[in-house]
Amino acid sequence: MDLKKPNYVQARDLIKGKSVLVTAAAGAGIGFAAATRAAEEGARAIVISDIHEKRLATAVEKLRDDSGLAAVFGKVCNVAVEDDVRALVDYAEERLSGVDILINNAGLGTSKRLIEMEDEEWYRVIDVTLNGTMRMTRCMMKIMKARGQGGVIVNNASVLGWRAQQEQAHYAAAKAGVMALTRCAALEATEFNVRINAVAPSIVLHPMLRKSASQALLEELEAKEAYGRAAEAWEVANVMLFLASDYSSYMTGEIISVSSQRA
Numbered sequence: 379m380d381l382k383k384p385n386y387v388q389a390r391d392l393i394k395g396k397s398v399l400v401t402a403a404a405g406a407g408i409g410f411a412a413a414t415r416a417a418e419e420g421a422r423a424i425v426i427s428d429i430h431e432k433r434l435a436t437a438v439e440k441l442r443d444d445s446g447l448a449a450v451f452g453k454v455c456n457v458a459v460e461d462d463v464r465a466l467v468d469y470a471e472e473r474l475s476g477v478d479i480l481i482n483n484a485g486l487g488t489s490k491r492l493i494e495m496e497d498e499e500w501y502r503v504i505d506v507t508l509n510g511t512m513r514m515t516r517c518m519m520k521i522m523k524a525r526g527q528g529g530v531i532v533n534n535a536s537v538l539g540w541r542a543q544q545e546q547a548h549y550a551a552a553k554a555g556v557m558a559l560t561r562c563a564a565l566e567a568t569e570f571n572v573r574i575n576a577v578a579p580s581i582v583l584h585p586m587l588r589k590s591a592s593q594a595l596l597e598e599l600e601a602k603e604a605y606g607r608a609a610e611a612w613e614v615a616n617v618m619l620f621l622a623s624d625y626s627s628y629m630t631g632e633i634i635s636v637s638s639q640r641a
């Protein structure tokens with residue numbers, strides 16, 4: 379494997395026959411990559427969700443076409459809205475005849491120095507990133523408990539949950555919260571055979587991020603990586619799929635860093 383130019387991995391039926399729900403999966407990043415890898419790894423049916431209706435419809439078509447899996451469905455959901463979350467989980471339960479794997483990918487970031495931050499921006503980032511993950515996790519846990527067949531939840535945190543970066547106090551606080559939520563919820567969920575873990579990626583560059591962040595900052599972040607490059611979205615998705623699969627049966631409440639950073 380060339381670490382600078384990694385080969386796309388071969389599927390191994392890691393989650394053969396399982397059903398999967400992924401939030402925020404209509405973008406160009408980790409969410410869609412996770413749904414794609416899930417299809418390649420043998421998922422029997424997938425619901426992808428996103429706040430963006432038009433992009434979601436396109437993503438459903440693309441995932442069906444690329445993977446050859448017919449059982450791909452889409453449902454709009456803003457994870458910051460409790461009614462949306464309930465409607466999404468109900469829809470996925472019905473469409474998939476039970477959700478085996480939930481991938482909580484939704485998260486929102488902006489860049490702002492703390493002394494310039496208005497409450498509104500702080501709350502918006504926390505509400506989507508931390509509260510959204512909590513809402514999805516809480517709703518899914520209740521349903522998995524009632525169904526009595528176990529399940530797996532994989533959350534998307536960030537290395538910023540551990541590390542400092544200027545202009546990221548709100549996002550880093552939210553991701554540290556996602557890590558704590560993962561650990562605590564996992565303890566409660568073992569009682570009904572549900573495992574909950576998280577990935578903490580460093581940087582994945584994709585067209586949408588390139589458009590919204592400064593080029594200088596992205597180059598600085600890439601330079602911090604020992605590989606001198608950002609991760610491909612599918613490299614993070616692979617770790618999510620490992621956590622979603624029975625290969626990680628002795629792991630719950632864990633956070634895996636997906637990073638080549640030196641510090």
Ligand SMILES: NC(=O)c1ccc[n+]([C@@H]2O[C@H](COP(=O)([O-])OP(=O)(O)OC[C@H]3O[C@@H](n4cnc5c(N)ncnc54)[C@H](O)[C@@H]3O)[C@@H](O)[C@H]2O)c1
Nearest residue numbers: 402404405406407408409429456457483484485536581582
């Ligand atoms: N890209 C990175 O470098 C990086 C690094 C560490 C962690 N992460 C985390 O990975 C996750 C995915 O980020 P990504 O950059 O790979 O992009 P992505 O393509 O996986 O996700 C972006 C999608 O999220 C959707 N979205 C935004 N707000 C939403 C909401 N309120 N409800 C539902 N969907 C919503 C957008 O419409 C978009 O389609 C996020 O949680 C992010 O914080 C990303």
